[in-house]
Amino acid sequence: MQGPIAVRMTCFALLSAIESDLRFAVLELSVSSGITEILPADVRTAAARRWDEDHKTFGTSPSSDTELLDYTDFADLAKIFYMLKSGLNLDSNYDDVASSLLKLAPSRNRVCHSRPLEESDFPELYDFANLLITKHKDLKWSQLQTVLSRLGQDPSYVLHLTIPSFWSVDSPKILNNLPLPEFDDTGFLGRIADRQEVT
Numbered sequence: 001m002q003g004p005i006a007v008r009m010t011c012f013a014l015l016s017a018i019e020s021d022l023r024f025a026v027l028e029l030s031v032s033s034g035i036t037e038i039l040p041a042d043v044r045t046a047a048a049r050r051w052d053e054d055h056k057t058f059g060t061s062p063s064s065d066t067e068l069l070d071y072t073d074f075a076d077l078a079k080i081f082y083m084l085k086s087g088l089n090l091d092s093n094y095d096d097v098a099s100s101l102l103k104l105a106p107s108r109n110r111v112c113h114s115r116p117l118e119e120s121d122f123p124e125l126y127d128f129a130n131l132l133i134t135k136h137k138d139l140k141w142s143q144l145q146t147v148l149s150r151l152g153q154d155p156s157y158v159l160h161l162t163i164p165s166f167w168s169v170d171s172p173k174i175l176n177n178l179p180l181p182e183f184d185d186t187g188f189l190g191r192i193a194d195r196q197e198v199t
Contacts, residue, residue: 009158010151011111014125015074017143022077022101023069025139029084030066039065039072040079047071054079054164073112075105081128097136102129132134 030038039047047068056070062068071078080102107121107171129148133141 004117006155006159008111008114008117009108009161009163010155011117011122011125011165013147013151013158013161014129014144015108015111017147018129019073019077021132021139022081022141023072024143026077026080026084026177027066027069036068038084039041039068039076040083043076043079044068045073046076070103073105074101074108078102078105100131104128105114114163 026038029035044065048062050071051062051068062178073178078098081101093197102125105127107118109115110117110121129144131140133145
């Protein structure tokens with residue numbers, strides 16, 4: 001399996017699995033400890049905005065932080081881990097997990113906002129996924145293990161996945177009449193300084 005679309009969707013599969021497993025760890029803590037406010041205020045606001053985008057036709061509103069947990073991203077989860085570290089009984093190694101989540105947040109944003117990927121996005125995400133499974137065995141990585149196993153058996157399965165629309169709700173919207181960019185076909189790898197200058 002080759003091509004930019006396959007790389008993007010493989011990154012998406014890894015990202016969503018890591019986020020799902022980390023959310024499950026936070027949810028388990030919430031249930032076992034009776035903590036109901038598991039989201040920092042700024043994370044709650046951002047998650048509520050994504051929740052609204054995903055439920056705009058239903059006319060309902062979230063009743064708890066646990067309902068908003070599915071609408072958190074890498075950066076949000078890093079903040080949650082820092083806040084709940086003592087309650088999760090996590091050792092200092094999890095400072096590395098939280099800092100890696102923050103470091104990889106730009107990669108996550110490139111994937112979910114359909115921006116051009118950097119050359120390092122896939123290998124860094126893949127290495128992080130394997131590090132979580134091998135070094136941090138005290139948390140369950142069931143979703144991530146499933147994804148890595150499926151990638152080993154049939155890498156093309158990711159081509160049938162769909163990136164949720166609410167993932168891009170925080171993307172800045174600039175009104176224009178330009179066609180949608182086909183970054184996966186025409187986007188540049190590298191040339192970071194040139195792209196920043198153009199932007």
